[in-house]
Amino acid sequence: xxxxxxxxTISEAYERDNDRALKFLKPRFxxxxxxxxxxxxxxxxxxxxxxxxxxxxxxxxxxIALLAVILTLAVMQGALQLGVFMHVREGRGLAWQxxxxxxxxxxxxxxxxxxxxxMLFKSGVS
Amino acid sequence: xxxxxxxxxxxxxxxxxxxxEKESINITGFWTFxxxxxxxxxxLFSTYAVMxxxxxxxxxxxxxxxxxxxxxxxxxxxxxxxxxGLGVYAMRRGQVRALMLWMVLTMLLGAGFVSSEINDFIxxxxxxxxxxxxxxxxxxxxxxxxxxxxxxxxxxxxxxLLFQLKKRxxxxxxxxxxxxxxxxxxxxxxxxxxxxxxVYLNGKIVP
Amino acid sequence: MPAFIxxxxxxxxxxxxxxxxxxxxxxxxxxxxxxxxxxxxxTHRWGWLWREWLTTVDHKRIAVLYxxxxxxMLFRGGIDAxxxxxxxxxxxxxxxxxxxxxxxxxxxxxxxxxxxxMPFIFALFNAVVPLMIGARDVAFPRINAMSYWLFACGAIxxxxxxxxxxxxxxxxxxxxxxxxxxxxPGPGENYYxxxxxxxxxxxxxxxxxxxxxxxxxxxxxxxxxxMPLFIWSAMVTSALVLFAFPxxxxxxxxxxxxxxxxxxxxxxxxxxxxMMYVNLFWLFGHPEVYILVIPLFGVFSEVVATFSKKQLxxxxxxxxxILAIMFLSYGTWVHHFFTMGAGPGVNVxxxxxxxxxxxxxxxxxxxxxxxxWGGRIQFTVAMLYQLAFIPTFVIGGATGVMLAAxxxxxxxxxxxxxxxxxxxxxxxxxxxxxxxxLYYWWPxxxxxxxxxxxxxxxxxxxxxxxxxxxxxxxxxxxxGMTRRLYTYPxxxxxxxxxxISTVGALIMGAGFVALVFNIVWTxxxxxxxxxxxxxxxxxxxxxxxxxxxxxxxxxxxVVHARDAWWDMKQKGQSLAQxxxxxxxxxxxxxxxxxxxxxxxxxxxxxxALTFKWWPIAGIGLAGVFAIIIFSGFDYEDxxxxxxxxxxxxxxxxxxxxx
Numbered sequence: 001x002x003x004x005x006x007x008x009t010i011s012e013a014y015e016r017d018n019d020r021a022l023k024f025l026k027p028r029f030x031x032x033x034x035x036x037x038x039x040x041x042x043x044x045x046x047x048x049x050x051x052x053x054x055x056x057x058x059x060x061x062x063x064i065a066l067l068a069v070i071l072t073l074a075v076m077q078g079a080l081q082l083g084v085f086m087h088v089r090e091g092r093g094l095a096w097q098x099x100x101x102x103x104x105x106x107x108x109x110x111x112x113x114x115x116x117x118x119m120l121f122k123s124g125v126s
Numbered sequence: 127x128x129x130x131x132x133x134x135x136x137x138x139x140x141x142x143x144x145x146x147e148k149e150s151i152n153i154t155g156f157w158t159f160x161x162x163x164x165x166x167x168x169x170l171f172s173t174y175a176v177m178x179x180x181x182x183x184x185x186x187x188x189x190x191x192x193x194x195x196x197x198x199x200x201x202x203x204x205x206x207x208x209x210x211g212l213g214v215y216a217m218r219r220g221q222v223r224a225l226m227l228w229m230v231l232t233m234l235l236g237a238g239f240v241s242s243e244i245n246d247f248i249x250x251x252x253x254x255x256x257x258x259x260x261x262x263x264x265x266x267x268x269x270x271x272x273x274x275x276x277x278x279x280x281x282x283x284x285x286x287l288l289f290q291l292k293k294r295x296x297x298x299x300x301x302x303x304x305x306x307x308x309x310x311x312x313x314x315x316x317x318x319x320x321x322x323x324x325v326y327l328n329g330k331i332v333p
Numbered sequence: 334m335p336a337f338i339x340x341x342x343x344x345x346x347x348x349x350x351x352x353x354x355x356x357x358x359x360x361x362x363x364x365x366x367x368x369x370x371x372x373x374x375x376t377h378r379w380g381w382l383w384r385e386w387l388t389t390v391d392h393k394r395i396a397v398l399y400x401x402x403x404x405x406m407l408f409r410g411g412i413d414a415x416x417x418x419x420x421x422x423x424x425x426x427x428x429x430x431x432x433x434x435x436x437x438x439x440x441x442x443x444x445x446x447x448x449x450x451m452p453f454i455f456a457l458f459n460a461v462v463p464l465m466i467g468a469r470d471v472a473f474p475r476i477n478a479m480s481y482w483l484f485a486c487g488a489i490x491x492x493x494x495x496x497x498x499x500x501x502x503x504x505x506x507x508x509x510x511x512x513x514x515x516x517x518p519g520p521g522e523n524y525y526x527x528x529x530x531x532x533x534x535x536x537x538x539x540x541x542x543x544x545x546x547x548x549x550x551x552x553x554x555x556x557x558x559x560m561p562l563f564i565w566s567a568m569v570t571s572a573l574v575l576f577a578f579p580x581x582x583x584x585x586x587x588x589x590x591x592x593x594x595x596x597x598x599x600x601x602x603x604x605x606x607x608m609m610y611v612n613l614f615w616l617f618g619h620p621e622v623y624i625l626v627i628p629l630f631g632v633f634s635e636v637v638a639t640f641s642k643k644q645l646x647x648x649x650x651x652x653x654x655i656l657a658i659m660f661l662s663y664g665t666w667v668h669h670f671f672t673m674g675a676g677p678g679v680n681v682x683x684x685x686x687x688x689x690x691x692x693x694x695x696x697x698x699x700x701x702x703x704x705x706w707g708g709r710i711q712f713t714v715a716m717l718y719q720l721a722f723i724p725t726f727v728i729g730g731a732t733g734v735m736l737a738a739x740x741x742x743x744x745x746x747x748x749x750x751x752x753x754x755x756x757x758x759x760x761x762x763x764x765x766x767x768x769x770x771l772y773y774w775w776p777x778x779x780x781x782x783x784x785x786x787x788x789x790x791x792x793x794x795x796x797x798x799x800x801x802x803x804x805x806x807x808x809x810x811x812x813g814m815t816r817r818l819y820t821y822p823x824x825x826x827x828x829x830x831x832x833i834s835t836v837g838a839l840i841m842g843a844g845f846v847a848l849v850f851n852i853v854w855t856x857x858x859x860x861x862x863x864x865x866x867x868x869x870x871x872x873x874x875x876x877x878x879x880x881x882x883x884x885x886x887x888x889x890x891v892v893h894a895r896d897a898w899w900d901m902k903q904k905g906q907s908l909a910q911x912x913x914x915x916x917x918x919x920x921x922x923x924x925x926x927x928x929x930x931x932x933x934x935x936x937x938x939x940x941a942l943t944f945k946w947w948p949i950a951g952i953g954l955a956g957v958f959a960i961i962i963f964s965g966f967d968y969e970d971x972x973x974x975x976x977x978x979x980x981x982x983x984x985x986x987x988x989x990x991x
Contacts, residue, residue, distance in 0.1 A: 092150035097157035108168035165579035180604030
């Protein structure tokens with residue numbers, strides 16, 4: 001059984017999946033003759049990193065705004081790594097990993113943000 | 127190029143690491159593991175965010191952090207993420223020697239990263255900034271240390287994969303293992319970017 | 334005697350483990366252990382134990398292992414509960430010393446949640462999930478066995494604390510600074526942290542395993558909206574495990590580092606923040622209560638449909654509400670520490686989000702009632718637990734909404750009202766659900782029905798005992814009795830209610846005895862079920878013979894509807910009539926000692942770290958890594974079951990044509 005399945009193409013695997021109705025999980029593969037995407041991704045990641053570094057070293061903005069900007073750059077960098085290097089939309093049948101990934105980013109953000117909010121102790125009564 | 131018919135492009139074969147149903151299930155499983163690891167780091171980041179200002183009698187982040195080594199570490203890790211990306215690219219074209227070469231390079235860059243980090247920690251210890259000193263240093267050490275431990279583990283993992291590749295070449299199973307290793311490595315790169323931004327750069331912003 | 338041996342004996346057996354009752358248990362364990370050893374050797378069963386159980390990767394056997402562990406732990410936790418009630422029955426009692434009382438309420442809570450509730454749930458998952466989705470095993474059989482042995486290692490580590498070194502005594506939540514080295518120097522809390530970290534790693538792996546199993550391993554045709562609700566609940570529970578256990582692991586590890594390696598996370602000096610532990614703990618803790626109850630929502634959904642002879646009412650809404658509960662459960666954790674004083678904004682947010690959860694839960698209650706409406710209800714024991722669950726859980730939920738009101742919570746906090754509330758939902762939801770599932774799936778696991786008459790006796794004892802125990806506790810809470818109280822003076826008006834509560838606890842104890850009698854009686858005298866489908870079930874596990882052969886499905890079924898097996902029966906189809914050419918070679922996971930050895934290695938690490946024996950801990954850790962590396966190089970982890978063997982097995986079960 002496993003042997004006959006080794007020759008599946010991407011779309012055959014998708015057509016066989018029980019849940020192909022979930023169109024947003026349809027996998028996308030990206031193949032190139034020359035690893036141009038990887039090289040551009042690497043250059044992009046370096047640019048994002050050094051941009052954040054110089055923004056902080058030269059203190060171009062007030063503290064809170066600066067933190068917001070460099071965190072945005074970090075999120076962009078994370079998305080770049082996921083998209084370019086981690087092939088996040090690939091999968092056999094469906095790219096199931098997208099659902100837990102969306103969820104976990106939401107939860108991780110909530111966890112850090114809410115923990116800071118909770119631990120500020122802005123209470124008048126305690 | 128232009129001579130390739132569109133239909134054939136749509137009907138690409140699955141890459142080797144997805145070719146076997148069981149192996150592809152392992153990839154889904156590894157993504158799920160990464161999800162738990164994201165939350166391990168999220169918990170550590172929460173702790174750091176809360177304890178950042180709790181420097182007690184020890185040094186604060188502004189006094190402590192030196193950006194030189196940190197930039198070097200960032201550069202090493204970003205480059206290693208690139209090399210393992212090229213490794214997977216080579217693997218999909220069946221080039222086992224190129225893959226092994228890229229993996230060795232990745233390991234070396236990773237080792238450079240870890241040694242620079244250990245050096246940092248030793249220099250902190252010399253000025254008495256251990257994790258006993260303050261909650262801030264505890265949170266900092268455990269966050270950065272957990273990441274460093276992950277990288278170290280990754281280097282040894284890559285080593286075992288090299289032996290397996292040497293013995294068995296690129297099969298559905300070894301390819302899946304390399305692929306999951308690459309996911310792990312890129313994931314550590316993302317975590318480092320957030321440590322770099324949220325810990326080191328943020329630690330240099332004076333309110 | 335050399336000095337270090339004296340020192341060793343003082344370390345391992347301090348005064349707190351030398352109470353007469355514990356010495357008696359020591360004696361019993363030693364005698365029992367020697368007896369077991371002689372029995373196993375005389376009957377030559379060590380090889381059998383190793384081959385069939387310790388190295389197994391079969392999900393059905395792992396389910397049995399989980400079940401045994403859960404019932405043993407139910408006994409241990411139950412004894413703890415009876416001891417607490419004995420201590421509190423009368424004012425001014427000194428049934429046991431205060432230190433032992435602290436240990437007993439700590440181990441009671443921890444064991445019931447981590448070492449009884451969760452393994453019982455995983456027993457049901459392992460027993461049923463692959464069968465229900467038409468799979469031959471879980472996604473990662475070897476990791477499944479590792480999960481079990483890590484859990485077992487954690488459970489043993491936790492349980493030996495009361496005979497070696499001393500039990501943890503800081504409550505099941507283990508808040509700092511009670512657990513700090515300055516206030517709690519013994520090894521007890523080390524046991525707690527290490528046992529829960531190790532068991533937690535196992536649980537996380539189970540979560541990964543069942544999430545991937547339910548997502549990727551379903552039989553052809555079983556789309557998401559054709560999954561039985563138990564599968565939905567397994568999927569959602571696994572997701573909750575994934576998202577909830579990391580913060581717990583981190584919080585426990587930090588506390589452990591504070592104790593062992595001198596870090597300053599939750600200490601009182603050096604800028605440490607004890608409340609951050611509480612924050613992280615409940616980030617885990619609130620999803621955890623849904624981990625404990627959502628699987629049982631799944632069980633009830635199966636039980637109610639089967640014994641009402643109707644399709645589950647409002648299936649899509651049931652799915653939506655289970656998902657809504659999953660999302661909402663992440664946004665409510667602060668309601669466990671409103672009184673910390675995080676501020677009105679925070680408290681209002683979390684109070685409202687807590688109340689919001691009552692809505693999807695209420696939706697589910699109505700759907701179960703509507704499923705019964707107009708059905709032909711069979712009052713089997715499994716169904717009785719379902720019927721008892723609905724009112725019990727509604728009252729538990731309603732008192733939960735009371736607790737969510739922040740100003741009221743400032744009064745209720747840490748009182749017996751809270752104790753009564755969470756026992757109401759955890760016994761009414763989790764325990765009743767687990768027992769319902771046990772009676773429902775017992776024939777599938779062991780091939781005979783649990784005796785219904787005896788089951789009814791156990792049910793009524795549990796049900797009545799529960800209400801007699803816990804309704805007085807609501808009143809005690811309102812009268813100001815606080816939790817974890819060692820003893821109280823007469824004249825506060827608590828006396829009578831406490832006596833009633835203790836009587837109830839004894840009735841529940843009798844219920845446990847009846848349950849065990851029922852199980853043992855059935856194992857010895859039970860009538861074999863030859864149909865494989867004793868309840869006229871609706872889902873795929875009932876299409877198989879009981880007990881299920883090693884490979885589950887000789888031919889993987891194709892699913893055309895929700896309640897797949899019911900649909901097949903309506904159309905006159907059957908999986909039982911198999912033609913020989915439908916059977917092919919089957920790839921099965923191979924048994925392996927790796928998971929068991931990994932558990933042993935982790936046990937060595939845990940035990941050595943508890944007593945700070947660094948070199949031994951290092952050896953254990955090296956063992957862990959060696960086993961993992963060995964496992965990575967092991968490519969022979971499966972074997973092919975020949976079609977001929979499968980045909981022979983199916984023919985012997987009368988399921989093969991010709």
